[in-house]
Amino acid sequence: NAGVTQTPKFQVLKTGQSMTLQCAQDMNHEYMSWYRQDPGMGLRLIHYSVGAGITDQGEVPNGYNVSRSTTEDFPLRLLSAAPSQTSVYFCASSYSLGAGTVIYEQYFGPGTRLTVT
Amino acid sequence: GESVGLHLPTLSVQEGDNSIINCAYSNSASDYFIWYKQESGKGPQFIIDIRSNMDKRQGQRVTVLLNKTVKHLSLQIAATQPGDSAVYFCAENGGSQGNLIFGKGTKLSVKP
Numbered sequence: 300n301a302g303v304t305q306t307p308k309f310q311v312l313k314t315g316q317s318m319t320l321q322c323a324q325d326m327n328h329e330y331m332s333w334y335r336q337d338p339g340m341g342l343r344l345i346h347y348s349v350g351a352g353i354t355d356q357g358e359v360p361n362g363y364n365v366s367r368s369t370t371e372d373f374p375l376r377l378l379s380a381a382p383s384q385t386s387v388y389f390c391a392s393s394y395s396l397g398a399g400t401v402i403y404e405q406y407f408g409p410g411t412r413l414t415v416t
Numbered sequence: 417g418e419s420v421g422l423h424l425p426t427l428s429v430q431e432g433d434n435s436i437i438n439c440a441y442s443n444s445a446s447d448y449f450i451w452y453k454q455e456s457g458k459g460p461q462f463i464i465d466i467r468s469n470m471d472k473r474q475g476q477r478v479t480v481l482l483n484k485t486v487k488h489l490s491l492q493i494a495a496t497q498p499g500d501s502a503v504y505f506c507a508e509n510g511g512s513q514g515n516l517i518f519g520k521g522t523k524l525s526v527k528p
Contacts, residue, residue, distance in 0.1 A: 341520040391459075
């Protein structure tokens with residue numbers, strides 16, 4: 300298994316540009332999520348999905364969109380990049396017992412380092 | 417295990433010593449806790465987890481202790497090695513729909 304894969308690894312955008320960060324997992328996990336990691340801030344949840352066709356907002360969703368058309372893929376879209384979105388982005392997946400129940404151990408991808416100038 | 421501003425708490429230990437990393441969690445309703453290790457430039461990696469019906473769980477060279485009374489979690493690493501140098505995060509499933517809430521991390525440095 301490749302686990303959780305993310306592309307690209309690095310990206311530089313200009314303010315106002317849009318882009319999509321790709322995330323895929325081959326473990327048949329129902330639950331997938333996107334986090335951003337800023338220095339001294341730990342990991343903050345952007346959006347998550349408990350299954351194909353279902354997405355929901357996390358702690359810091361503004362400026363980001365997601366979709367979940369398949370179990371395997373969970374892309375994150377930046378609609379109009381801003382310098383405040385400079386961060387490292389991690390995708391993660393896990394088994395779960397369904398919406399409203401415990402999320403188990405999450406497997407993380409290697410991250411995408413995004414700089415917005 | 418909590419940081420202020422941009423500075424992570426740092427724990428520096430001698431190789432071979434035992435390390436203890438602490439974490440205060442936020443939600444008394446959380447019933448599942450995880451410790452992650454993050455090496456520079458990589459994604460977090462699962463170390464060990466514990467459910468709220470336990471107060472101690474052991475893995476290979478690692479032990480997690482849970483004190484629900486004071487909402488405290490600790491990670492003990494036995495015979496710390498240079499490869500243990502990393503940032504360690506605790507997480508609890510106290511978010512909506514059981515989402516994980518992460519602590520801000522503690523940086524462990526191992527001196528040879």
